[in-house]
Amino acid sequence: MAKPKLLITRKLRSIVEERAARDYDVVLNPEDKVFSTEALIAACREVDAVLPCHSEHFNADVIKAIGPGLKIIANHSVGTDHVDLDAAKAAGVFVTNTPDVLSDATAEIAILCMLGAARRGAEGDAMVRSGKWTFWSPDFMVGRQVTAKRFGVLGMGRVGQVTADRARGFGMEIHYHNRSRLPEHLEKGAIFHETLDSLLGVSDVLSLHCPVTAQNTGIINARTLALLPDRAIVVNTARGALIDEDALAAALASGKLFAAGLDVFRTEPGGNPALAALPNVFLLPHIGSATEETRDAMGMRALDNLDAFFAGKEPGDRVA
């Protein structure tokens, strides 16, 4: 029987590409070129399945233009905001993601962003690197300590829970807001807030871990930032669209916020020049899941979903 034809849109870890080449008639992208929308549509028309990253956007028009040949979008990401799930469902295209396997790596980056922001990591690195470190005093580069402060988690799913566990290691008191309250064994003493506003009022550090939807786009904005304690720290390793970046820049510039640690932006790649111009922002280029172990596991998980689909089974991580 002919192998299903699979397009892998970006360069993946070699162990993943080798497995894909063994089991599928695979189209790889060894130069890791970024697909234009037209090229993505044309390439997807030629295959049974696509294994994309969050960098490829499957909106309703793209899914329609691809037509009936494509059977499954097996994402190499936990986030699926780059795919119009309703349009995929309506077109009969399966969609899967890769949950769980990136929770540890993303939690590590959230903690790095928190510490980088609280302890002025970007300023310090730039100073030493540029040869401008010419002075030391007890009053020099003084940051905020996070130990024993209150850690607010917006979105207590898998990544939020692991990040909360890491923050517990700093003796932080965990608070969270989520669609529903967690059972006691997962809550582990964390304090549930029925509303976002209530969570914000107690978040010395606010860390975002919810998927972005039409309802929560820009949920961190001028109004909600004002509810944070003065000199709070905002951490975002989820999606840039959760934040109104103009409002964030204003809160950082005014001193309302002490600092922010950001791995994600509204414009990617690229980021936000207004945020980059501020000294009290620690910036990373969307590398939450970028460890060898996690990238291997994400690729394998996406292939597991494809294998199940082509074996006539329900893929474990079906989201549409």
Ligand code: DGY
């Ligand atoms: C995810 O898995 O959603 C990460 O943001 C990387 O794409």
